[in-house]
Amino acid sequence: MSSWFTRPFLALLSLTFIFAIAVPAYAEESSIQSSIQGRILELEDDFKTLSQAFFESELAATKTVETLTNIDHLARQVAKLNQSGDTAGAILLLYHNQPTLNNNIDNKQVFEFIDLLLSNNEWHLASVLYEAIEYEGDKSLLATVKFLFAKYHAQRHEWKQVHGLLRGITTELASENADYANLLNGSALQYLRQHRQAIDSYKKIPATSRYYSYAKLNSAIANIRQGWWTDAQIAITDYLASSGKDNRDEMVNRLNLVLGYALLQREYYRDARNAFRQVGLESRYTNRALLGIGLTATSQGDFVGGLNALSILKDKKTFDLSVDESYLLVPYVYEKLQQELTVSASYTEAMNYYQQRIDKLKQMLKSPIDFSSVTYDVSTSILISQQTSLDYGKHYPRSFLNNYRLLQKYASLAKNKTLKKNIDKSLQTHALVFQQIMKHLLELRLEYLKSYLNQSRYGLARLYDSSNEATQ
Numbered sequence: 001m002s003s004w005f006t007r008p009f010l011a012l013l014s015l016t017f018i019f020a021i022a023v024p025a026y027a028e029e030s031s032i033q034s035s036i037q038g039r040i041l042e043l044e045d046d047f048k049t050l051s052q053a054f055f056e057s058e059l060a061a062t063k064t065v066e067t068l069t070n071i072d073h074l075a076r077q078v079a080k081l082n083q084s085g086d087t088a089g090a091i092l093l094l095y096h097n098q099p100t101l102n103n104n105i106d107n108k109q110v111f112e113f114i115d116l117l118l119s120n121n122e123w124h125l126a127s128v129l130y131e132a133i134e135y136e137g138d139k140s141l142l143a144t145v146k147f148l149f150a151k152y153h154a155q156r157h158e159w160k161q162v163h164g165l166l167r168g169i170t171t172e173l174a175s176e177n178a179d180y181a182n183l184l185n186g187s188a189l190q191y192l193r194q195h196r197q198a199i200d201s202y203k204k205i206p207a208t209s210r211y212y213s214y215a216k217l218n219s220a221i222a223n224i225r226q227g228w229w230t231d232a233q234i235a236i237t238d239y240l241a242s243s244g245k246d247n248r249d250e251m252v253n254r255l256n257l258v259l260g261y262a263l264l265q266r267e268y269y270r271d272a273r274n275a276f277r278q279v280g281l282e283s284r285y286t287n288r289a290l291l292g293i294g295l296t297a298t299s300q301g302d303f304v305g306g307l308n309a310l311s312i313l314k315d316k317k318t319f320d321l322s323v324d325e326s327y328l329l330v331p332y333v334y335e336k337l338q339q340e341l342t343v344s345a346s347y348t349e350a351m352n353y354y355q356q357r358i359d360k361l362k363q364m365l366k367s368p369i370d371f372s373s374v375t376y377d378v379s380t381s382i383l384i385s386q387q388t389s390l391d392y393g394k395h396y397p398r399s400f401l402n403n404y405r406l407l408q409k410y411a412s413l414a415k416n417k418t419l420k421k422n423i424d425k426s427l428q429t430h431a432l433v434f435q436q437i438m439k440h441l442l443e444l445r446l447e448y449l450k451s452y453l454n455q456s457r458y459g460l461a462r463l464y465d466s467s468n469e470a471t472q
Helices: 003-016 031-061 073-081 085-098 097-101 108-120 124-134 139-155 160-164 173-190 195-203 212-225 229-243 250-265 269-277 284-302 303-314 322-334 340-366 398-413 417-471
Strands: 375-377 383-386 388-390
Touching: 003 124, 031 085, 031 398, 031 417, 073 097, 073 108, 073 124, 085 097, 085 108, 085 124, 085 229, 097 388, 108 124, 108 139, 124 139, 139 340, 160 173, 173 195, 173 250, 173 269, 195 212, 195 229, 212 229, 212 250, 212 417, 229 250, 250 269, 269 284, 269 340, 284 303, 284 322, 303 322, 322 417, 340 375, 340 388, 340 417, 388 417, 398 417
Parallel strands: none
Antiparallel strands: 375 383, 383 388
């Protein structure tokens, strides 16, 4: 294939190798991204201060919080409030009953409380309980609380802290938590580019574990990063053959997608195409699999098969990178089929499509995007705004979005006027940073689209130039 064709293909590969538990792809941070991440860290500290102030203020203003001296009764009441959607009330109940927590710090219910606190970024009380457990000196209790804090830091992409907390504690954890800790530690090491150590961590997860498939996926990616293609292929194919799972399981689809692109890059086209075909039609990975089929079929010389897959993809009503790329690849296939008129029409269609997409994104950049109008897909770490998918999780932590939503909730509940003013001020800063994030993600997408538009123009110009030479 000519060099102009390979660029969208390589862009796609950068999107497919995604870790199983929200580990972003390796990329050098731009100065814009670094600046925004710095602001997010500042807001994280600001949120922790406001969260503590909110609950302490609410506790002082509320006279009806129940005093409970029995830890089991407290656990039931906290669970009841949380399940009814009154998470703030559940945390307030914990604040009020700190003496009961301190008197039962070795009770396993405390882990449920810490998990609830960390899930809502109530750092102050969670840290108080951590210190109490640390003072208690029980290795098993401390290992479990370190595990909970490691999960907390992982949400914030703080991988050094994750690795530090998990070092040497897995033997003190219950088996399922130990498996997850090894998976999380491996992911942290992988992000820190310590691939061999990451693989060693994954090897500790037994085949009977619910996290085994994630370990296989991450191990394969670690092998690919080091150029050990054969080891990656064997690991994935052996798991798929022995797991007994089909493509109703999204992990199976994900493994087949990674396998397909690994094989495609090694030019094992037939095996790659077969891997892509295993991805379910209703999977969140279907679009990328269709693009993979189009690429492998075309590479095999099966231009009709490639065109069929790309045409299905092109007709999708979503706007992700796979759909965007299909418009550029379709005229290339028509060119191979020697359908010159259709090639010209397809390039023109692609240019019109890219220009419309560029105009749409530029229009989106002109006005602030309301936070409540975007959708976050937890499974893919994608933000969706006006049907456009943006790769949020690759660049920024989910915790920022969670903090933003929690602050909105606290602003509506706060009784203290000074506190409410401070929360509103922080919300304004969150809104500003959110706009910077959206601007950054939209501009990144624009760069792809502009590149595809230029490649379409080049392809059409090259076609006309070849036609003119043929008539001379």
